[in-house]
Amino acid sequence: MDEKELKTSPKQRFFIILIAILMLGSIIAGYVAIILNNGGSSSSDSKVDEAKIAEYQAAYDEVSNKVADASKKYFDKLVKYKSEVKAYNESSANEGGVQAKDLAKGDGRTIAENDSEYLAYYIGWCADETIFDSSFDDSANPTKLKSFIDLKSNQLIEGWYTGMKGAKIGGVREITIPSELAYGEGEICGGTNKPIKFIVMPIAREGEMADLADELSLAMNKLQYAYYGMDYDESLDAEE
Numbered sequence: 001m002d003e004k005e006l007k008t009s010p011k012q013r014f015f016i017i018l019i020a021i022l023m024l025g026s027i028i029a030g031y032v033a034i035i036l037n038n039g040g041s042s043s044s045d046s047k048v049d050e051a052k053i054a055e056y057q058a059a060y061d062e063v064s065n066k067v068a069d070a071s072k073k074y075f076d077k078l079v080k081y082k083s084e085v086k087a088y089n090e091s092s093a094n095e096g097g098v099q100a101k102d103l104a105k106g107d108g109r110t111i112a113e114n115d116s117e118y119l120a121y122y123i124g125w126c127a128d129e130t131i132f133d134s135s136f137d138d139s140a141n142p143t144k145l146k147s148f149i150d151l152k153s154n155q156l157i158e159g160w161y162t163g164m165k166g167a168k169i170g171g172v173r174e175i176t177i178p179s180e181l182a183y184g185e186g187e188i189c190g191g192t193n194k195p196i197k198f199i200v201m202p203i204a205r206e207g208e209m210a211d212l213a214d215e216l217s218l219a220m221n222k223l224q225y226a227y228y229g230m231d232y233d234e235s236l237d238a239e240e
Helices: 010-037 050-070 072-084 090-095 158-164 207-227 232-239
Strands: 099-104 118-125 131-134 172-177 196-204
Touching: 050 072, 050 207, 072 099, 072 118, 072 172, 072 196, 099 158, 158 172, 158 196, 196 207, 207 232
Parallel strands: none
Antiparallel strands: 099 172, 118 131, 118 196, 172 196
């Protein structure tokens, strides 16, 4: 295995950042609860239960499959905008502030500032047209949507919220985010201080999709707790 293989890809880093943000608050709360419940004993005594991890991984995969199935109806709408993924000038993108362009008007409610009450399918790419992440199963040759971003469960970069303000649910918007409102000194697109672009298709967080989003978030929480040698349900009981 060479050095290149040891490095995480931009897509992996993007996913890791989302999961880390999602789990930070719940993990801290869980550790505090366990410490209080056990009279101050160290959480390092916790043992990783491989069987429990396998159980929660299977549960998470099951929910993920349900999300992918429910997402089928949105695939055709988003995939036709993949042709909008084009090279752009890094300097101009960094100096132009957050830019937004509606590719398709939605007929739902208008997204407010710092709004998190919606779900979104997306394509994210670099100045050289490289797609660093997307909702597709395969960014190069997509055949389906694998999942959405649940804004309620994930804190995203500042430029996303600025760019999506004023968009309508059900539409499709292209947003350009300068590095200072994206990942700044964090590495993405092969370097640091890189601007990025997204094509975002927001959908309503309601009905079946809201239920699936909550189910997916819970399944992820349980899986992450298991990886830390903790039991999610026991941690909740300890907090109470």
